[in-house]
Amino acid sequence: MKRTSRDIRIANRFEVLRRIIGAPMVSRQQIASETGLSLATAANLIGELMELGLLVEVGFQDSGGGRPRGVVSVNPSGGVLVGVDVAETYVHVELFDAALGVLASVEEELHPRENRPEQVVAHIASGVQAAFEAAGVGPDRVLGAGVSVPGQVDREGGVSVYAPNWDWHDVPLRSLLAESLDLPLYLDNPLRACVVAELWFGAGRGRDDVVVVNLGTGVGAGLAFGGTLYRGATNSAGEWGHTTLVVDGRLCHCGSRGCVETYVGAPGIMQTLRDLAPNSPLLHPEDQTATIEALAHGVAAGDPVAAKVVTETARYLGVAVADLINLVNPEVIVLSSWVAARLGESLLAEVGAVVAQHALSRPLAATEITLCQIAGNPVSLGAATFALKRFLAGIGTPAGGLIRRV
Amino acid sequence: MKRTSRDIRIANRFEVLRRIIGAPMVSRQQIASETGLSLATAANLIGELMELGLLVEVGFQDSGGGRPRGVVSVNPSGGVLVGVDVAETYVHVELFDAALGVLASVEEELHPRENRPEQVVAHIASGVQAAFEAAGVGPDRVLGAGVSVPGQVDREGGVSVYAPNWDWHDVPLRSLLAESLDLPLYLDNPLRACVVAELWFGAGRGRDDVVVVNLGTGVGAGLAFGGTLYRGATNSAGEWGHTTLVVDGRLCHCGSRGCVETYVGAPGIMQTLRDLAPNSPLLHPEDQTATIEALAHGVAAGDPVAAKVVTETARYLGVAVADLINLVNPEVIVLSSWVAARLGESLLAEVGAVVAQHALSRPLAATEITLCQIAGNPVSLGAATFALKRFLAGIGTPAGGLIRRV
Known part of the structure; x- marks a missing residue:
């Protein structure tokens, strides 16, 4: 709660570098105006980062009559x-x-x-x-x-x-x-x-309240509030995968029942497939990656079992995403990680309608739901x-x- | 995301007054040290609040050798x-x-x-x-x-x-x-x-990450992160009452099904009573307040139906509180509002065990669950x-x- 002047200096140093990485070739004046820092503070922080070799002066820009302004960029080397x-x-x-x-x-x-x-x-x-x-x-x-x-x-x-x-x-x-x-x-x-990546380089840029839903073997929700990563009291915030979707539902390895993860994590999706079609050739019992791949190909090829698994998964995912919208009221929810990379397009096509049934209209109207757009990992x-x-x-x-x- | 110097001045003004209301008879030096502001800034803000008549100089304190330090308090008038x-x-x-x-x-x-x-x-x-x-x-x-x-x-x-x-x-x-x-x-x-009241005067004092669970006719969760009220993108954050506890569960007036509110709000508790004992004399069909009062008296008098309603409600409340612990990882969860005032003691006695079954151990260990202690409303x-x-x-x-x- 109490921030020292050193904390503030570190946060400002970080913010200045983040802005310059995001928008290379900027002047000290632009950075000052974008961050709300004074020009003297911005220039001082930029000088410090130049001394470290992280920034370089790359030219000058016209200042409309005054002295030309130095323009800086990140020094990749x-x-x-x-x-x-x-x-x-x-x-x-x-x-x-x-x-x-x-x-x-x-x-x-x-x-x-x-x-x-x-x-x-x-x-x-x-x-x-x-x-x-x-x-x-x-x-x-x-x-x-x-x-x-x-x-x-x-x-x-x-x-x-x-x-x-x-x-x-x-x-x-x-x-x-x-x-x-x-x-x-x-x-x-x-x-x-993932939250930090989205805040710096993805759908979280310039936004305050961001949720990144990670769909992998485990699932969770990375949170940013006020433009900053939120950790909670013990760096455990975001265990959305272990919030309850169905009281007395599927048994979870965490010891509880009906957790979101047991329906929308890769093993949960495999379970849904097993429940619907125990002998499906899409099922690779010991291999999550292969099963999710097979489902993705199945959907693309019009396989009705694969389509049913996606619909069922989207139903659970949609309810759980609506819960995030109602509780957190974010500006954007990003679906990320390897299951989203493979099945995200198909899921997203069906999740919207489920979310609309379960989310309140005011926060719903303010939330964009999108797939992770970051190239690479x-x-x-x-x-x-x-x-x-x-x-x-x-x-x-x-x-x-x-x-x-x- | 971008805070102007005016925003910062308002936030500092507010923080100074909050500290002085919480701990009357403090010096400018103490306020500076507690808030992390410079002494000049603290003194300036205090001067401004004195000019407005909100603060008064109430005496002097020894400074250990130097000039005695002026001590200020809020001016109630x-x-x-x-x-x-x-x-x-x-x-x-x-x-x-x-x-x-x-x-x-x-x-x-x-x-x-x-x-x-x-x-x-x-x-x-x-x-x-x-x-x-x-x-x-x-x-x-x-x-x-x-x-x-x-x-x-x-x-x-x-x-x-x-x-x-x-x-x-x-x-x-x-x-x-x-x-x-x-x-x-x-x-x-x-x-x-409620969140602001808890941050200024209740269990949220000096804490960063606070959840206030309001149990009334409607239910919701007020949120504070980093010691500050969290509103979300459209001031709609905290609609925990409309997160899903049971997919395809009880119909909610919001149009969705299985919302937390349909199990732990006053009408939801009445429904649980109706389900368990449709002809119970505890039930006042048109009067929530009277029914909740009757349940509270019933529990105190050892009525088995009242006890069963509390156990059933605590089961749902415990799961939903565990969801907040897993997702938000707060330092404290405060149960507030009129249903908590009447049934909170009985609920709290049973909620703990349910929460322990459903919350992850790391965030659970960091969370205190308490009833609202604020005198008055x-x-x-x-x-x-x-x-x-x-x-x-x-x-x-x-x-x-x-x-x-x-």
């Missing part, structure tokens, strides 16, 4: 960021330049049940190594690495507190990773990563953005940016 | 505030001094179906008049009147957009009220009023606080405080 998306079925590693442009991208599959912490850590380490080789860069230029893992995360301690689909409890992931990766490591979860992008944010927060501290460069 | 809680079954009017101490309190009953806009407006006007007479003050000393009405409100336009239990649509309440009340009028709803108090906040926001503008006093 100002440093490298690592973003890692660890999901139940894969490890996706991306390297980014300082403008969050992709330098290299590597994906390693996680086989079903290949989910012991040391197995997952080995995939992260080899993925990062492969990405360094692909991009021809070394760890010395890395400003930070953001790692997103499913479930609940203690980011200060770098601990995966609870990853329900893997039954992980209090896994000290940062320590385990530090044995093979000598990088500043920041842990968080895909809900947070939004979780890796968001994770790298976290690393950049942490780097910016460390500037001027003993362990922070200015010292690192000496 | 700095003005009068009106807070009106319009509910489905009553109109409750309170007058407050500038320190939000109650000067007078008047309640008029609304008979069932006595809910046409002009009937409700007449009750508000006569209630305010009666309160003025009881307190021996006149409208000339009123800084503002806050009026809370159920449902969705367009506060800029002063319009009750939708009051579902009365089937009100787009009722221009402020214009109707202005015909009989010559006061600066501010409209909002009980969810917002929190909605009236919150509505008066809105009026004070609007008064503070208007200072220095042509229609605002400084000019009014000339």
Whole structure:
């Protein structure tokens, strides 16, 4: 609640860089006017980021009679960021330049049940190594690495507190990773990563109240209020997948019943398929990815079972999305993650009508529902953005940016 | 998203007054240190509030060697505030001094179906008049009147957009009220009023992430994030009563099915009673208040039907509260409004176990669930606080405080 002047300075530094990444070639005056900061403060923050090599002066613009104004952009070669998306079925590693442009991208599959912490850590380490080789860069230029893992995360301690689909409890992931990766490591979860990616680069740009619905093996809702990521009291906010859609409904691995996740997560969709057509060739009992792919192809090919599964899933998803609209009253709801990437178009076509039946008209009229439009992997992008944010927060501290460069 | 320096000044003015109302007899140095403002800014804001007559210098405190420090308090005679809680079954009017101490309190009953806009407006006007007479003050000393009405409100336009239990649509309440009340009028709803009351005077003090669950005829969840009331995109956030607890469940007057409100609002509790014991003497078919009272007495007297109704209601309430914990991860959930005042103790005794079954352990451990502890009516108090906040926001503008006093 109480923000120190240091907090405010970090937030402003972050906001200035975010604006410049979003709209390259801007003047100090434009940044001041867009952020509401004074020109002196904006110029000072820009100077600091230039000193760090993150921004460069790229030219001048006419000021309508006065002195021409210097125009700045992000310096892509100002440093490298690592973003890692660890999901139940894969490890996706991306390297980014300082403008969050992709330098290299590597994906390693996680086989079903290949989910012991040391197995997952080995995939992260080899993925990062492969990405360094692909991009021809070394760890010395890395400003930070953001790692997103499913479930609940203690980011200060770098601990995966609870990853329900893997039954992980209090896994000290940062320590385990530090044995093979000598990088500043920041842990968080895909809900947070996706929200940050949408706020910086997606449908959340310029919006205050944003919900990112992640549809994967697990499901959740990343939240941003007032243009800022919302974490809740213990960084656990957004466990929409474990809100109840049907009292006494399907059993959930969290121990409860009728959770949203048991209907709209990949295993839930498989269950719906099994209930409707137990012997369907669309069903790959041990392979979520293959089943969701098969459903997507089935819908495209006019398969009636696939269509029925989508309709049934859309019914549950629509009710649960309407709940978010009624409770949160957001400006936009983005459907993200791998199930949305594959089935999102078909789901979206049917979700709208269900939402309209269940949401109140005033908040409904204010909410856009859209698929994630970010090219590439939004979780890796968001994770790298976290690393950049942490780097910016460390500037001027003993362990922070200015010292690192000496 | 973009806050101007004027917005920041208003927020700081408000925060300074809030701190001083909460902890009277404080020095400028203490206020600066508690708010994170510079001493110059704090002193400047305090000077402005003193000039308006809202604060007074009440003495000096030792500063440990230096000059004694001036100590300020709110000046109760700095003005009068009106807070009106319009509910489905009553109109409750309170007058407050500038320190939000109650000067007078008047309640008029609304008979069932006595809910046409002009009937409700007449009750508000006569209630305010009666309160003025009881307190021996006149409208000339009123800084503002806050009026809370159920449902969705367009506060800029002063319009009750939708009051579902009365089937009100787009009722221009402020214009109707202005015909009989010559006061600066501010409209909002009980969810917002209760949150503000809890943040200033209740369980929300010093906390960032707060949910106030209103259990009345309608139900809803007022939200505060980062210590500030959260409104959502169209001031409709918090319609938790219209989130789905049971897909295809009880029909709700909103047109949807299985809404939380149909199980834990007063009519929903009556329905549960009717389902369990259609001929119960506890049931007063046309009178919610009497039925809830009878249930409360029944529980106290060991009536098994009353106990069963409470258990069944607690089961639904517990699941729906767990949903809030999982999605929002708040520090505290406060049960408020008239049903909570009457049945809250009994409900709370059983809700905890249900919540523990449905909430994830990490956010659960961080959440306190409590009954509203505010003496008097929190909605009236919150509505008066809105009026004070609007008064503070208007200072220095042509229609605002400084000019009014000339």
